[in-house]
Amino acid sequence: MKIKPTVTFAIGFLLFSPLFAKQYYINDFGAIADSTVLSTQAIQKAIDACTTDGGGQVIIPAGYYKTGSIVLKNNVDFHLENGAVLLGSKDLNDYIKLKPGYISLRTQEATIQLIYAENAENVSITGQGIIDGQGSIFKKLTWNDEGITRPHLLRFITCNNVVVRDITLKNSGCWMQHYLACENLQITGVRIFNRNNYNNDALDIDGCRNVTVSNFIADSDDDGITLKSTSPKPCENI
Template sequence: MTQRTIFSLIAACMLQLTHAADYRITDYGAVNDTTKLSTEGVQRAIDACSKAGGGRVTVPTGMYKIGTIVLKSNVNLHLEHGATLYGSTSLADYKGMKSDYLSLRTQTETIQLIYADNVENVVIDGYGTIDGRGKSFKKLSWNDEGITRPHLLRIIRGRDIVVKDITLRNSGCWMQHYLACDRLRIQGIRVKNRNNYNNDALDIDGCHDVVVSGMIADSDDDGITLKSTSPRMCENVTICNCVVSSHCNAVKLGTETNGGFRNINISGITIKPSEDQTSQFFGLPHGISAVSLEIVDGGVLENVNVSNITAEGTESPIFIRLGNRARGYYQGQTITNVGKIRDVHIDNVIVRNAGNTGCSVTGLPGHPVEDIHISNVTVSHKGGAEKISIPTDEKEKDYPEANMWGILPAKGFFVRHARNVTFNNIGIRTEQPDQRPDFITEDVR
């Protein structure tokens, strides 16, 4: 038998195995009809695939209505061209899920359209769409996200997770929440989340070894967000080559920071206002910040590198904040330590048509931010402000937001309670004369 014949036989066997491992949801009872519920048909396909050891669950071209489905290990959920999974608009079709992983948002049952917990080797891909129809779920209380307004996608303790190429639209709250996951890759997806409150585009929470690339996102709330809602640090994360629109913060580390952030690389991000300004639940039409780096609930933020950012609009482009909100991740927990921010590098940032607020780098008395290096930054805004007094209120316990002090006393950077901060090649341009200096520092060495 020749070597060519052997390779041909191997290829034929692999082709047969691949074909045998496909599970079409229509073969398990799902119907191309949004007046009928296909949750059970989709779940039966997932269960059969998992029971057989794994494979691909395919969603053929068409429109399918579902409630909560639960992904399992070794399952590839694949949406063909023209395939759309629509979330049901009835809360009765969503199943409450409670993980035994302890974090801020897992202590009660939550609802989501697609859910997985303690899984490995899960892929969601294809060129179809998942649409949560989140506008149907009204905000009923201050903290009802995931309670009466479903997440579209939530994966907890996932290992080797890939989300690739698909389009995600219209969640009831956060679009996608990855909690305590390892080896997560998000590539080439498109996100539109601008139909309800808390409409983040992406939340990576206490995850390790993450790569996000080529995402195009348009969200009412924060765009690309790293969080730490448990003691687990968000660590070894690369985010690159994305286009982001947000009414709030385009790229944000925080607000929840119990575990902190380490070894974060963010580069090649284009930030622009949304073309759709028909609704605004939070923030400002042109966005609050381009980059926000925050520690307010304990935790350490260190070894963070942000580079090659271009932004159009945004009120306060760069915001670095060490505060002391001290909120725990479970009820009754007391946070007694102020966190740390150190070893941050921001380089090659161009911002046009910014707001007049200015940028800020601030710590607290006795708790300075340290080793902050900002270079090759150009910020252009209208200007026209008169001299402004330095704010006396430290706002130690306040929610951190780039415009929390209003218009800052510096038209460039206001720096307070900081050690070893360097600025190199910074350009602040205003269309109108502005009486504020480019820099103001207070308690800075």
């Protein structure tokens, strides 16, 4: 019962705060709706401008946009409009290797992921669009190469007030979503299709606190919803 007021506060802040009145269309920063053109830099510029200005919505309009690794930051709602498809690059060189400061079994090596956030507050991914990792291209090389040679789709580490809502997530190179040591996390209305590679978990909640998962549909080729702790922090109030 204690989880409800905590999560309601976090959700209310994210969805109704005036911070998200400002809108930043990725096209205005140079993104091109063409699945053959890499728009990583333009998308990251929109995110950086949004957080620097105090927060708002970074909007991906209808169309196909190809990207490598992008990093979400404080007070950013990453919003995919209906008809928007964000495609993960098939080239490993377009992904940034990142080693988090948080110590965990899953952070001993630098990893690659399509969308990443660390130590961020008030971040969300929303909308009726699709994020497609195109992960079948990445081959499994060793038994524990998740995030090493095959990118995660979403990875959030030590973040607070996180919402993932109404989005469709497809075809990750390994785990679809990994939330590590996060607090006040809501995942609702999300649709997962992840049957294109090994270790295609739909949702990994790892040492997180105050988490709500609802209206969640997942078709995955490995674990569905996994609760675990790979660090000193346990899972609490899930």
